[in-house]
Amino acid sequence: MNKKVRRANPVVMTIIYILCIILAIMSVMPFVIMIINSTRSTTEIQQHAISLIPSTYLMKNFAVLTGKSFNPVKGFINSIIVATGATACTVYFSTLTAYALVVYKWKLRDGFFTFIMAVMMIPSQVVSIGFYQFMYKIHLTNNFLPLILPAIAAPTVVFFMRQFMLPSLHIDIINSARIDGAKEFYTFNRIVLPIMKPAIATQAIFAFVTSWNRLFEPMILLTKQELYTMPMMVSLLKGDIYKTEFGSIYLGLTLTVLPLFIVYFLLSKYIIAGVALGGVKG
Amino acid sequence: MKKKKISYAKYGYIFSLPFVITFCIFTLYPIIFTVILGFTDFKGLGNVTWHFLDNPFQNFEAILTAPTFKTALGNTFMIWGWNFLPQILLALLLAAIFTNVRNKVKGQGFFKVVFYMPNIITAATVAILFGALFGYPMGPMNDLFTTMGWSDAPIHFLQNKWIARGVVSFIQFWMWYGYTMIVLISGILGINPELYEAADIDGATTVQQFFYVTIPNLRTVLIYTLVTSLIGGLTMFDIPNLLVTKSGPNNATLTTSVFIYNQAFSGSYMYNRASAASIIMFVLISILSAIVFMLMQDKSEVAEKKELKRIEKEMKQAAKKGGTL
DSSP states (O other): OOOOOOOOOHHHHHHHHHHHHHHHHHHHHHHHHHHHHTTSOHHHHHHOSOOSSOOSOHHHHHHHHHHTTOOHHHHHHHHHHHHHHHHHHHHHHHHHHHHHHHHOOOTTHHHHHHHHHHHTTOOGGGGHHHHHHHHHHTTOTTOSHHHHGGGGOOHHHHHHHHHHHHHHOOHHHHHHHHHTTOOHHHHIIIIIHHHTHHHHHHHHHHHHHHHHHOOHHHHHHOOSGGGOOHHHHHHHTTSGGGTTOHHHHHHHHHHHHHHHHHHHHHHHHHHHHHHHHHHTTO | OOOOOOOOHHHHHHHHHHHHHHHIIIIIHHHHHHHHHTTBOOOSTTOOOOOBOSSTTHHHHHHHHOHHHHHHHHHHHHHHHHHHHHHHHHHHHHHHHHHOSSSOOTTHHHHHHHHHHHHHSOHHHHHHHHHHHTOTTTOHHHHHHHHTTSOSSOOOGGGSHHHHHHHHHHHHHHHHHHHHHHHHHHHHHTSOHHHHHHHHHTTOOHHHHIIIIIHHHTHHHHHHHHHHHHHHHHTOOHHHHHHSGGGSGGGTTOOHHHHHHHHHHSTTOOHHHHHHHHHHHHHHHHHHHHHHHHHHHHHHHHHHHHHHHHHHHHHHHHHHHHHHO
């Protein structure tokens, strides 16, 4: 066979690389400016706002930043509580719901699955007024529960878990567990959850990041500053109190992004793979 | 041995119960409550009593005739459109480049990681960061403009309504094109490779393959991208809310979500108006999503039906031929 492989056009390839490099710079540059400026003094920033050389004002900026209402440690702890709680609820109960959909044959099963598909696209913001009023009535504003518990019902994650479970879970395994006398709930926790580990890990990352980044719901529910989550702390930087403290503002932004950067660069392989997997569901 | 048959069906109900209960409490009930509040006189911070209005549609009329709501709706669509069009075009281009077997781009993994990165960063942080980058008088952008000699005096970028809107669109584009690219790449990788081989044998160029093989086969993925982006765009809140204070000059970056938030949680706390506006947005999103689904799916179904008919006809003709032979 003389299949001729057409060679790549060097001009086209050069253009492609230039485009990719420009886009890469575009993605990274704002964060580079942010991180470097968080080490520079306000005067330095006012003279030249772009610099690639870090300065020595990091600690001073930190003192100014934390001397006012911005409390990165508190915001961090609050966000960790909310995001961890929401993530645990999402992955555990979504897997459980998917299990109910895959393993058992019940009358309303197909109807329930159609229902999940239908509610998948309801944006939470359009129900926010009723949600807020309801929480206000039962005295759950300024509480983390309304930020965590709704995560139990995550239609998209249920959908993903179901798609993953269908080919990877064999009914024989469950049947043999039953013969050994295992209860259904025990089988799920001890046998099904470990099999689902890869899917759970992927969905956990996304659930965590989504919850961590959420601003709208905490903003309407939390009014006490000691309960502020990280994105709400960030929105304080917009206010008048930090008006000209540019170095501190950049440092505040850097501190809120740091955990995400660490998570991302440790897990980027899985995150990209997860996005690719989630995308084909349409 | 007698086998006792156990029915496990009840566990299906038991295990889906947490989902159903949570959904009813935190989504279904709030939806119903929001709808009800839209027909009442409910307003004021800390107020708990409300009455139905004599004219049940008074809030809806008030919202639909309010000039700020019209501005917000116009802004929302404009900002979404300006971000979506370049986003989908660039994502398609990059997806085509990265999946091309002939021109293998080196460092793809690195580029994917970097392009996707802005997507996981807190939108609130991104908004304030860009607010600082475009700051007046001495933000990095102004520094760049004066150093390069593009302008003599510092420019108050975000006080120009077109620039303010453009920056919001750009941020949305910048945060989402990497995501869309990865989704499209996985869509393209899912296309049957035999189609490309066949096109190769027929002598189709890379560009022809893109338009005649890739695009038609990506239809479902493109619908999915369009619908999710539309819903995200119509409920956009964090960035327009935090980029510029008070939604910029002439409410340039006021989106419907920010409008709803302002109605309910500032000024005179008009929960009834905010509810009415939410319901209007909910209906609008549902209608638009339905239209997109129908438009894109009907075409393929119609084509399928045509194809079926054609095959049937051919088979009949073949049968006839067979009969006469």
